[in-house]
Amino acid sequence: MNSEPELLRLVGITKSFGPVKALENVNFFIKKGECVGLVGDNGAGKSTLAKIISGAVQPDAGAMFWCGEKIVLASPSHARALGIEMVYQDLALCDSLTVAQNLFLGRERISRFFIFPILKRKEIQQQAAKVLSDLKIMQVDVNKKVRDLSGGQRQAVALGRAFVTAPKLLILDEPTAALAVGQTMRVLEVIRELKNHGVSIILISHRLQDILETCDRVYVLYEGRVVAEHDKKEVTIELLARLIARAKEVPIGGA
Amino acid sequence: MVELKRKTSTFFGVPQIREFIVHGVLASIAGILIITFSLISPQFATLGNFLNLFRQIAPNLIASVGMTYVICSGGIDLSIGALLAVIGVLAALMARVINNVLLIIVVTLLTGMLAGAVAGYFISFHNFPAFIVTLGTMTILRGIALVLTKGFSIPIDPLHPVIVLGRGWFLGLPVPVWIAFLVILVGGGFFTLTPYGIYVAGIGSNEEATRRAGINVKRVRFFLYCFNGAVVALAGLILAARVGAGSSYVGQGFELTVITAVILGGTPLAGGEAKLLGTFLGTFVLSLVGNGLIMAKISPYFTGIAEGVILLFAIVANRNLRLAIQRQLKV
Numbered sequence: 269m270n271s272e273p274e275l276l277r278l279v280g281i282t283k284s285f286g287p288v289k290a291l292e293n294v295n296f297f298i299k300k301g302e303c304v305g306l307v308g309d310n311g312a313g314k315s316t317l318a319k320i321i322s323g324a325v326q327p328d329a330g331a332m333f334w335c336g337e338k339i340v341l342a343s344p345s346h347a348r349a350l351g352i353e354m355v356y357q358d359l360a361l362c363d364s365l366t367v368a369q370n371l372f373l374g375r376e377r378i379s380r381f382f383i384f385p386i387l388k389r390k391e392i393q394q395q396a397a398k399v400l401s402d403l404k405i406m407q408v409d410v411n412k413k414v415r416d417l418s419g420g421q422r423q424a425v426a427l428g429r430a431f432v433t434a435p436k437l438l439i440l441d442e443p444t445a446a447l448a449v450g451q452t453m454r455v456l457e458v459i460r461e462l463k464n465h466g467v468s469i470i471l472i473s474h475r476l477q478d479i480l481e482t483c484d485r486v487y488v489l490y491e492g493r494v495v496a497e498h499d500k501k502e503v504t505i506e507l508l509a510r511l512i513a514r515a516k517e518v519p520i521g522g523a
Numbered sequence: 524m525v526e527l528k529r530k531t532s533t534f535f536g537v538p539q540i541r542e543f544i545v546h547g548v549l550a551s552i553a554g555i556l557i558i559t560f561s562l563i564s565p566q567f568a569t570l571g572n573f574l575n576l577f578r579q580i581a582p583n584l585i586a587s588v589g590m591t592y593v594i595c596s597g598g599i600d601l602s603i604g605a606l607l608a609v610i611g612v613l614a615a616l617m618a619r620v621i622n623n624v625l626l627i628i629v630v631t632l633l634t635g636m637l638a639g640a641v642a643g644y645f646i647s648f649h650n651f652p653a654f655i656v657t658l659g660t661m662t663i664l665r666g667i668a669l670v671l672t673k674g675f676s677i678p679i680d681p682l683h684p685v686i687v688l689g690r691g692w693f694l695g696l697p698v699p700v701w702i703a704f705l706v707i708l709v710g711g712g713f714f715t716l717t718p719y720g721i722y723v724a725g726i727g728s729n730e731e732a733t734r735r736a737g738i739n740v741k742r743v744r745f746f747l748y749c750f751n752g753a754v755v756a757l758a759g760l761i762l763a764a765r766v767g768a769g770s771s772y773v774g775q776g777f778e779l780t781v782i783t784a785v786i787l788g789g790t791p792l793a794g795g796e797a798k799l800l801g802t803f804l805g806t807f808v809l810s811l812v813g814n815g816l817i818m819a820k821i822s823p824y825f826t827g828i829a830e831g832v833i834l835l836f837a838i839v840a841n842r843n844l845r846l847a848i849q850r851q852l853k854v
Contacts, residue, residue: 322735324734324735343737343739344734344735344736344737345737345738345739348737354735356732356735358732359732360729360731360732360735360736361729361732362724362725362728362729362732362733362795363728363729363795364724364727364728364795364796365721365724365725365728365795369721369725373721373725373732373733373736373738374733374736374737374738375737376718376721378717378718381716384713384716384717385717385718386716386717387716387717387718387721
């Protein structure tokens with residue numbers, strides 16, 4: 269795995285929301301086909317870091333390198349164009365739209381009528397159904413509105429969105445929070461399948477066991493700073509939990 | 524898990540049932556009004572009266588296309604009544620010096636778009652609430668109409684070709700009805716067939732999620748208000764041509780009538796959904812009240828009372844029927 273080229277590198281990323289410093293001088297990298305875990309307490313800055321990588325939030329300072337080239341992600345569509353997909357913790361679904369419309373939001377299949385883009389409804393519905401059935405997490409009717417779905421089905425739709433195109437980097441922010449045990453196992457299985465296909469994955473989760481089962485490396489965030497970065501083999505759940513909760517007392521890199 | 528699956532498939536199409544209720548309630552109200560008024564007045568249920576009715580509500584129908592999607596995006600436009608006046612005045616002033624109808628149409632449409640763009644700019648790019656921004660533009664536009672007319676009505680020569688837009692007939696139907704039909708077809712078609720209808724609904728439903736999906740929500744919203752300004756301009760032009768004058772007092776309360784029709788039609792004020800067919804039913808029901816009262820020789824001063832009662836009755840009926848269905852869902 270170590271021989272794989274680097275896909276993304278963040279250097280000195282800093283982000284404040286008003287007086288609150290969400291991220292401070294964060295350094296991070298991920299290789300092709302690698303699965304990296306991001307752990308930390310609530311408010312540690314995991315989601316902000318993920319949103320910066322997905323282009324939804326712009327950093328105040330720091331640099332980003334994609335395949336070795338310096339980039340500035342101005343918008344989520346920019347990140348998508350590079351092949352970065354994100355499954356948000358809040359799911360980021362539109363309740364009044366159907367499952368199929370949510371899956372293809374912003375990348376609808378269209379044909380042209382003069383200058384007008386015309387939706388290919390049938391194709392969108394069929395592909396949406398295929399994406400969700402291939403995912404095998406939960407059965408969802410693609411013509412239903414999202415507001416009529418259960419929590420687990422919503423989570424499945426949010427995950428499904430990341431598979432409409434073939435992403436190079438997939439960011440999963442608490443992807444199993446609303447899922448039952450069986451479905452969670454299926455999600456972890458999907459992560460491993462993607463990894464085998466060379467997709468890089470950033471996994472944010474409170475379930476440390478999931479992190480250790482699927483990730484190659486783990487970053488621990490504490491109050492907006494990276495306080496530890498470990499190879500999977502170096503850590504145990506107990507150590508991770510200690511790092512997350514009492515990070516100040518553990519020296520960086522000390523296992 | 525298995526039970527959940529069974530449930531969802533059994534009650535497939537619940538949203539359609541909601542829509543069905545709204546349309547059903549409106550159609551019932553329309554039916555009751557039509558029967559009542561035809562019993563009182565023999566002239567009410569005649570083709571002539573209905574054609575006249577549709578000619579009168581054509582501006583409302585046209586403006587309601589814009590308002591439906593503005594409300595669907597989670598916004599509102601309170602300035603459309605004042606814009607109606609400005610456009611009417613502008614058309615009347617232009618008709619004095621220009622004989623070219625096409626030029627008048629183009630200039631009024633561009634003016635409407637400009638008015639929409641000003642409101643859209645502050646709403647989209649500066650994130651001010653649409654209610655407050657359009658409250659401001661409403662006052663400004665009404666003021667512009669007053670300045671232009673100095674409070675007087677500006678007549679349009681009845682022989683001027685622009686009058687055809689309001690009073691003309693084509694293939695047995697009034698020209699305003701044809702124009703309304705065209706706007707509905709093109710506007711409704713655009714938002715139904717292209718992805719922009721989904722974007723507008725997405726913005727109204729979850730703006731942040733729509734933005735994160737890579738959609739330029741600011742631009743979509745900005746152009747939506749421009750579009751709304753353009754259709755309102757068309758409505759204003761038709762109205763001025765029908766009345767044969769431009770006046771600064773035209774369109775007072777117009778925005779509320781249009782908003783009422785949109786809400787009556789089932790488009791939620793919070794946004795996320797557009798119910799264009801419901802909007803038309805709503806517009807039709809509201810117009811029946813005013814027209815019917817006049818035909819029945821009852822004081823038109825009752826119109827407001829009747830419209831308010833209908834609105835309240837409709838929302839109560841919609842909710843109760845919906846709750847009844849939801850109770851069934853849980854069983």
